[in-house]
Amino acid sequence: MTNNPVVKGKLVCVALNDSKQFDAMQDAFNNAPYKSAPTQPVLYFKPHNTWSVDGAEVEWAITDGQPAQSMVVGASFAVVFDRECCRVSEEQALESVGGYALVHDFSLPEVSYYRPDIKGKCLDGSAPISAAVVVSAVTDPQALSVITQVNGETVSEMPLSQMVRSVAQLISTISYIMTLQAGDVIAIGFPGERASIEQGDSVSSAIAGVTQLNNTVGRA
Amino acid sequence: MTNNPVVKGKLVCVALNDSKQFDAMQDAFNNAPYKSAPTQPVLYFKPHNTWSVDGAEVEWAITDGQPAQSMVVGASFAVVFDRECCRVSEEQALESVGGYALVHDFSLPEVSYYRPDIKGKCLDGSAPISAAVVVSAVTDPQALSVITQVNGETVSEMPLSQMVRSVAQLISTISYIMTLQAGDVIAIGFPGERASIEQGDSVSSAIAGVTQLNNTVGRA
Numbered sequence: 097m098t099n100n101p102v103v104k105g106k107l108v109c110v111a112l113n114d115s116k117q118f119d120a121m122q123d124a125f126n127n128a129p130y131k132s133a134p135t136q137p138v139l140y141f142k143p144h145n146t147w148s149v150d151g152a153e154v155e156w157a158i159t160d161g162q163p164a165q166s167m168v169v170g171a172s173f174a175v176v177f178d179r180e181c182c183r184v185s186e187e188q189a190l191e192s193v194g195g196y197a198l199v200h201d202f203s204l205p206e207v208s209y210y211r212p213d214i215k216g217k218c219l220d221g222s223a224p225i226s227a228a229v230v231v232s233a234v235t236d237p238q239a240l241s242v243i244t245q246v247n248g249e250t251v252s253e254m255p256l257s258q259m260v261r262s263v264a265q266l267i268s269t270i271s272y273i274m275t276l277q278a279g280d281v282i283a284i285g286f287p288g289e290r291a292s293i294e295q296g297d298s299v300s301s302a303i304a305g306v307t308q309l310n311n312t313v314g315r316a
Numbered sequence: 317m318t319n320n321p322v323v324k325g326k327l328v329c330v331a332l333n334d335s336k337q338f339d340a341m342q343d344a345f346n347n348a349p350y351k352s353a354p355t356q357p358v359l360y361f362k363p364h365n366t367w368s369v370d371g372a373e374v375e376w377a378i379t380d381g382q383p384a385q386s387m388v389v390g391a392s393f394a395v396v397f398d399r400e401c402c403r404v405s406e407e408q409a410l411e412s413v414g415g416y417a418l419v420h421d422f423s424l425p426e427v428s429y430y431r432p433d434i435k436g437k438c439l440d441g442s443a444p445i446s447a448a449v450v451v452s453a454v455t456d457p458q459a460l461s462v463i464t465q466v467n468g469e470t471v472s473e474m475p476l477s478q479m480v481r482s483v484a485q486l487i488s489t490i491s492y493i494m495t496l497q498a499g500d501v502i503a504i505g506f507p508g509e510r511a512s513i514e515q516g517d518s519v520s521s522a523i524a525g526v527t528q529l530n531n532t533v534g535r536a
Contacts, residue, residue, distance in 0.1 A: 105364035129349035139434045141361045144325035145495045158403075158492075182440070183378075214359045218494040220402075272378075274438040275365045 100147040100225050102176055102197055104279025107147065107223060108270060109172070109201060109286070111138040115260045117288020137261060137269055140213075142201065142223040142283075150226050150309050154202050156295050156316040157219050163316030166205055167293050170286035171244045171301035171309065173237070173256055174199045175263060176228045181276040189267035192276065195228030196237065198301050198309040199283040206290065225281065226309035234306060237263050244291060244301040251291040259285045320367040320445050322396055322417055324499025327367065327443060328490060329392070329421060329506070331358040335480045337508020357481060357489055360433075362421065362503075366443040370529050374422050376515050376536040377439050383536030386425055387513050390506035391464045391521035391529070393457070393476055394419045395483060396448045401496040409487035412496065415448030416457065418521050418529040419503040426510065445501060446529035454526060457483050464511060464521040471511040479505045 112118055112134065125133040148154065157164035178194025201223060204216035234240065241255040256263070263284055270282060293299060295315045302308040332338055332354065345353040368374065377384035398414025421443060424436035454460070461475040476483070483504055490502060513519060515535040522528040 108363075136435070141363060143328075143361060143494065144500070145497060215356070215493050220495045273435050274363065275440045277365060280364070 098148045098152055098221060100149050102225050102228050103147055103281045105277045107142045107199070107281045107283065109140050109142055109283040110266060111140060111286070113137070113259045113261055113285030114254065114288035115258055118260050120288070137266060139270070140217055143218055145220050146218060146223040148221040148224040150224060151311070152221060152224055153312045153314045154221055154224065155219065155314045157204060158316060159204070164204055167202060168205050168290035169200055169202050169293050169299050170290045171242050172199045172201065172283035172286045173240060173242055173303065174225065174281050174283045175267065177276045177280045178278050180278065181267065181271050184268055184271045186264045186268045189264040190231070193231055193267070195230055196234060196306060197228040197281065198226040198242065198303060198307055199281070200224045200299060200301065200309055200311055201283065201286060224309060224311050226307045229307050240303050240306065242301060242303055244299065246291055246293060246297050246299055252287040252289060254285070254287040318368045318372055318441060320369050322445050322448050323367055323501045325497045327362045327419070327501045327503065329360050329362055329503040330486060331360060331506070333357070333479045333481055333505030334474065334508035335478050338480050340508070357486060359490070360437055362443040363438055365440050366438060368441040368444040370444060370446050371531070372441060372444050373532045373534045374441055374444065375439065375534045377424060378536060379424070384424055387422060387533070388425050388510035389420055389422045389513050389519050390510045391462050392419045392421065392503035392506045393460060393462055393523065394445065394501050394503045395487065397496045397500045398498050400498065401487065401491050404488055404491045406484045406488045409484040410451070413451055413487070415450055416454060416526060417448040417501065418446040418462065418523060418527055419501070420444045420519060420521065420529055420531055421503065421506060444529060444531050446527045449527050460523050460526065462521055462523055464519065466511055466513060466517050466519055472507040472509065474505070474507040
């Protein structure tokens with residue numbers, strides 16, 4: 097297990113925050129099991145055993161005693177809290193944020209956003225978190241873009257302006273569900289289309305001029 | 317936020333591990349959204365902001381700006397890890413466990429075990445954890461029983477022998493999904509029927525001769 101110096105309490109991830117994906121799923125949302133589109137952010141946790149660092153090799157998943165057939169990765173802009181944040185308005189939301197970072201979420205392929213996928217999401221070392229940059233280094237987080245490359249080829253580009261809910265909106269909403277504490281991290285939104293990866297791949301994400309995160313995928 | 321000295325990494329809770337409840341739900345499992353009974357343990361996390369202690373007052377939930385209409389509580393036997401535990405057999409499962417404790421899970425009423433209920437489960441201070449007793453003080457954990465009282469009246473009695481999966485089985489299965497680390501806690505199984513509580517109630521659970529956990533419910 098690798099310790100990560102940035103995250104201390106909890107790593108909350110937001111699913112379905114890419115408006116392209118959200119719009120494309122409208123038909124699916126009208127059918128079972130969803131019945132209607134979610135009206136609240138869809139959240140999941142990456143627990144302690146998943147936390148890892150820039151430069152780390154990420155283990156290839158073992159499921160049912162065998163190397164997993166496939167894995168995927170997504171990268172997200174993340175906010176790091178440096179003080180307690182409870183029931184704040186959108187206007188106050190960024191006051192408790194001390195830094196910005198990048199999070200890689202390695203997982204088994206996502207089958208549904210309806211059922212909690214503990215098995216696919218809680219793989220050891222599957223959430224590397226980059227070094228955090230201080231908030232004052234970034235004028236407008238909504239103007240940033242997260243670019244991810246696998247083996248040097250760009251597989252996704254996620255402008256934060258494409259998110260269903262903004263950084264400040266999400267922090268406000270989540271702060272009414274649970275208190276965020278110093279050392280908590282929220283990964284605000286992943287591209288809807290996760291990138292397929294193979295054993296031995298290198299995965300690099302960057303927010304130009306802000307921070308980057310480089311990992312390799314291990315071999316089973 | 318109250319710190320708890322027992323749990324350091326993650327608090328994993330097991331749902332649907334009461335065989336009485338599991339058997340009673342067979343009809344529901346055959347219908348949407350389940351379609352079939354779960355073949356794997358159903359897990360959820362109580363994150364850092366939920367951790368609390370014996371004697372603490374638990375806040376009454378606020379939802380949509382209003383005091384929640386109702387809350388429920390369940391008590392579970394819990395194991396506390398004192399060393400890393402990864403992909404262990406049922407026979408080895410208890411070797412990494414250093415202590416036993418009780419966990420109260422206060423939440424909004426559970427609507428479904430299918431959809432992840434982050435909002436209902438992640439209330440601040442909603443997971444008090446008792447002092448841990450050393451494993452050597454208990455001969456056979458499966459012979460224990462968890463009794464819960466609300467305002468002095470017994471509302472549930474959960475013999476650990478009534479669990480769908482035993483303590484050792486669960487630790488083994490979960491250790492293949494995610495590594496358990498020193499300071500991690502698993503709440504092994506709650507009674508299927510959660511107890512309804514009101515503002516100002518006192519909630520006390522005990523495992524006779526082992527440990528107890530007393531909390532009061534705050535007023536909104």
